[in-house]
Amino acid sequence: MLSIAKITFREAIRDRILYTILIFGILFALLTLFLAQLTVGDLAMVRSFGLAGIYIFGMIITIFLGSSVVYREIEKKTLYFVLSKPISRGRVIVGKFLGLLFAVALTTICMALIYLFIIAYEGGGIDVLGLVSILLQILEETLFIAMLILFSSFSTPLISTISSLLLLFVGHLLDTVVKSAEQIGGAIHQIFLYASYILPNLEKFNIRNLVIHDIGISFETLLVIIGYTILYIFIFLISAEAIFKKREL
């Protein structure tokens, strides 16, 4: 399983398109230096811009790497080398998940280090709350990777990408939509309420608005979010394994 993770990680971080996206992400982070000059000491704006940039590019990298991970291996038949050897399909799924996770986390950390340096350079010290926000972003990316592996086990990269973008959008609007539906009431409210129980609420991972106002989260809240992430990862990966086991090569 760790061999699969290692190979997946190596393949991912050697992808030239990944480097292109990462360079844009780093440039965006460096842009905050310029923004810092314009805002003249208003670190809230710099932090907002920086954290938003890390999030956007982190998710682009996640979706780019994850949307075709299993599908591509089936289409290109690289899985013939793997599955003819004594390794179960479940271990392949988990190995792919871990490899992608390490690759995505590494790129996010690269962007985060630049961000932290800029905040420190501008007199903000070590941005601990910013670090917590980025940690939660990595948790969100982890959940997304598991979801993308599930999609990738049965659909094409295009459908995986579109589905994940839709879920990204819906996942962040879930609370707002349910509150609006509550005012309408009836079946509409019930539908959106049940949807909110099933779909991952990605807004749980978003504390960027709190962080820029120096508001943190409690340790208990952090533990709940971690538990929430683990539950969804478990559901996604078990489902991916079940589908992948039935998949003809």
Next chain:
Amino acid sequence: MIEVSGVTKQYGGERVVSDLSFSVRKGSTFGFLGQNGAGKTTTIKMLVGLISPFSGKILIEGISPSTLSIKKKIGFMPESAYFYERLTGMEFLHFCGELFGLNKDEKYYESIFKKLGIYEAKNKVIREYSKGMKQRLGFAQAIVNNPEYVFLDEPLDGLDPIGRREIKEIIKSLQKEGRTIFLNSHILYDIEELCDEIGIIHKGKLLYFGTINLFCSGISLEERFIKLIEKEK
């Protein structure tokens, strides 16, 4: 021993392999012959446990090939396979060895590269390999675990004459070591040179299973094969 009994495989409503039955003695070299699209690759994929038969049974040493314990004894070279193009040859072979739980040093893998004649390319990324080099790398990963059963799907495809001779010599050395070899090919000359027994498949059905001498009965394998296929048409 490899035993195939009444194996059928279908995709959707289409039967690609129909009621296949044959056996391969331990230590022998079995050639599986057929035209393109006859069902050779589907059969070999079932033999190595990549896919399951719709009906019938496949057993290797009395155990299903989808069992992890039997997979430890199998080496498989797919036809025209794609590789992880951003890995080097050495990284790929290490990876394949690790999947078998091998804990070998660099020298072990280097010896396999030398055997296959691609030692100089071991640290190059696979993207830069020629078709022949990829074919040799595919063969290398098929023997990395010193398998008792070696399944080769068109192993000589894409090789130049010297490469073909070198791979045939390796197959012959595997034969001398007593490995059981299952060889898919549509090149009759190679089958004639390497195999003890053959199976001939056409449109998913086994037309012949037995020794080459009995099949040929004094005429060339190519002539006999063509006559059989044309008779089926």
